[in-house]
Amino acid sequence: MSQRRPVVISGPSGSGKSTLCTRLLNTYPGAFAATVSHTTRKARPGEVEGVTYYYVSREQFESLILKDTFVEFTKFNGNLYGTSKQTAIDQASKGSTVVLDVEMEGVKQLKREQLNAESTMNPRFVFIKPPSFAVLESRLRGRGTEDEASVQNRLKRARAELEYAETGVHDRIIVNEDLDKAFRELEEFIFDGRASES
Numbered sequence: 370m371s372q373r374r375p376v377v378i379s380g381p382s383g384s385g386k387s388t389l390c391t392r393l394l395n396t397y398p399g400a401f402a403a404t405v406s407h408t409t410r411k412a413r414p415g416e417v418e419g420v421t422y423y424y425v426s427r428e429q430f431e432s433l434i435l436k437d438t439f440v441e442f443t444k445f446n447g448n449l450y451g452t453s454k455q456t457a458i459d460q461a462s463k464g465s466t467v468v469l470d471v472e473m474e475g476v477k478q479l480k481r482e483q484l485n486a487e488s489t490m491n492p493r494f495v496f497i498k499p500p501s502f503a504v505l506e507s508r509l510r511g512r513g514t515e516d517e518a519s520v521q522n523r524l525k526r527a528r529a530e531l532e533y534a535e536t537g538v539h540d541r542i543i544v545n546e547d548l549d550k551a552f553r554e555l556e557e558f559i560f561d562g563r564a565s566e567s
């Protein structure tokens with residue numbers, strides 16, 4: 370299989386990025402690889418260093434920024450998150466198509482990176498859109514992982530994400546209403562219309 374361009378999956382928190390990414394990785398074992406991000410947030414029970422995240426201190430993270438380590442990084446709920454260039458290169462060298470799950474700031478940085486003459490990533494961008502704001506809110510609450518302040522913060526950011534997507538920066542927008550349908554559309558986008566008929 371020829372090496373495919375990296376796929377950047379973005380969308381508001383709660384739109385279903387992780388759900389769709391996980392399904393992609395499980396449906397095609399070995400074909401896709403998610404990058405492991407660096408974060409300054411503390412590991413939650415069950416999370417594994419080097420698998421879920423690379424956990425670093427704020428000082429370490431800031432020094433990595435100065436060393437131009439990250440292809441994108443962002444601050445969220447007081448913590449820093451970033452995708453290092455090296456982890457994307459490592460995954461691609463194993464023959465896997467790299468999948469990046471990022472939010473709006475990450476997309477903007479990746480777009481800027483593309484303008485850089487030395488940029489080699491050349492990713493494609495897909496936006497996962499919730500069917501409506503009300504559905505997004507109910508999914509975020511239904512997930513049961515956020516306190517009220519975090520839900521409100523995510524919803525505020527979601528408005529900006531949706532406005533940004535309106536500007537036409539993504540190669541494809543997928544409305545995640547019915548999960549199976551959204552997944553088929555994602556497959557079609559990734560395989561350029563040659564997805565399996567599942």
Ligand SMILES: Nc1ncnc2c1ncn2[C@@H]1O[C@H](COP(=O)(O)OP(=O)(O)OP(=O)(O)O)[C@@H](O)[C@H]1O
Pocket residue numbers: 380381382383384385386387388389508509511512545546547548549551
């Ligand atoms: N099509 C769908 N129909 C119903 N529920 C869905 C659908 N897609 C995702 N969900 C549910 O919505 C919630 C949010 O999904 P998910 O965690 O994948 O979002 P996310 O975009 O990755 O969020 P974050 O950026 O915060 O990680 C989850 O509980 C998930 O099971």
